[in-house]
Amino acid sequence: QAVLTQPSSxxxxxxxxxxxxxxxxSDINVGPYRIYWYQQKPGSPPQYLLRxxxxxxxxxxxxxxxxxxxxKDASANAGILxxxxxxxxxxxxxxxLIWHSSAWVFGGGTKLTVL
Amino acid sequence: EVNLVESGGRxxxxxxxxxxxxxxxxxTFSTSEMVWVRQAPGGGLEWVSYIGSGGVIIHxxxxxxxxxxxxxxxxxxxxYLQMNSxxxxxxxxxxxxxxxxxxxxxxxxxxxxxxxx
Numbered sequence: 449q450a451v452l453t454q455p456s457s458x459x460x461x462x463x464x465x466x467x468x469x470x471x472x473x474s475d476i477n478v479g480p481y482r483i484y485w486y487q488q489k490p491g492s493p494p495q496y497l498l499r500x501x502x503x504x505x506x507x508x509x510x511x512x513x514x515x516x517x518x519x520k521d522a523s524a525n526a527g528i529l530x531x532x533x534x535x536x537x538x539x540x541x542x543x544x545l546i547w548h549s550s551a552w553v554f555g556g557g558t559k560l561t562v563l
Numbered sequence: 564e565v566n567l568v569e570s571g572g573r574x575x576x577x578x579x580x581x582x583x584x585x586x587x588x589x590x591t592f593s594t595s596e597m598v599w600v601r602q603a604p605g606g607g608l609e610w611v612s613y614i615g616s617g618g619v620i621i622h623x624x625x626x627x628x629x630x631x632x633x634x635x636x637x638x639x640x641x642x643y644l645q646m647n648s649x650x651x652x653x654x655x656x657x658x659x660x661x662x663x664x665x666x667x668x669x670x671x672x673x674x675x676x677x678x679x680x
Contacts, residue, residue: 482665486608493658493670494600494608507666543608547665550622552598552610 449473452544452555459561464534470527470544470555478520483527484545485518488557494543500527534562565589565669567659572674579649583674585642585659590669593637596662599644601655602673609655612644613662627653649678 453471460466468485472478482501486494496509500518508514515532527546531538539562544555571583583599599611612633613622621633632645642659656673663669 484666486667488608493673494667495670496666496668499666507664509666509668545608545610545667551624552613554608554610557607 450556451476451548451553452546454542454544454555454558456556457559457561459563460534462534462536462562465530465532466534466538466560468529468531468542468544468558468560469521469524470529472525472527472546474525476525476548478522478525478527481527481546481548483518483520485516485527485529486543486545488541488543489539497529497542531560536562538562565661567661567669567671569657569659569671569674572657572676574677574679575649576680577650577678579678580645580647581649581676583644583646583657583659583676585644585671587640587642587659587661590661592635592640597635597642598660598662598667599633599642600658600660600667600670601653601676602658603652603655606655611657614642646676649676651678654678 451473484499485497488494498518499507517530519528541557543557566588568586575581594616596615598613601609614633630648634643654677658673659671660667661669
């Protein structure tokens, strides 16, 4: 089982909100982990969006709009990227990342379609 | 302005070797932590290796451990990745990335490595 699992795709309408999940393997408790989120558009390298561990330990990327926010769902053992007020330019691949067992681990990515 | 420019990617046969370079500018390279991240064609992101400032602390992904070597030359503001015993599954775009305060905040445009006979 992969360390981080993301749904392969998600669709949402312009103006709506999208919740992208990053589920940790069942033997890894999301509690102490910082979850990092990256956005990648076709033909470009990824861009850092934000980091979330708790409301007192979070960091927004430089120039990243506040409509991108992070949270955790302890019951689902998952990190969440919430994008509110969806815009067509938000259509992209989104990756989560954690530092685990002396290695950086990416999730498989979610392709967000805005239509 | 931070700039990272990778070079060295090309077509190489399985079992071959390749050395990637990354030229850094616009920031204090010597005090920066750096990583390599790769992305297979049409695939997701995979962290490859990390090197701390000073080059003392180094980490590798299990998939490349024993075959790849990361290094840096602070006098040349350059990061390197020596790749040996290359396999088809190493085919990917390799990105040079600055890690600052736990964040991969600046990425190069990447260099394509293709391993094929």
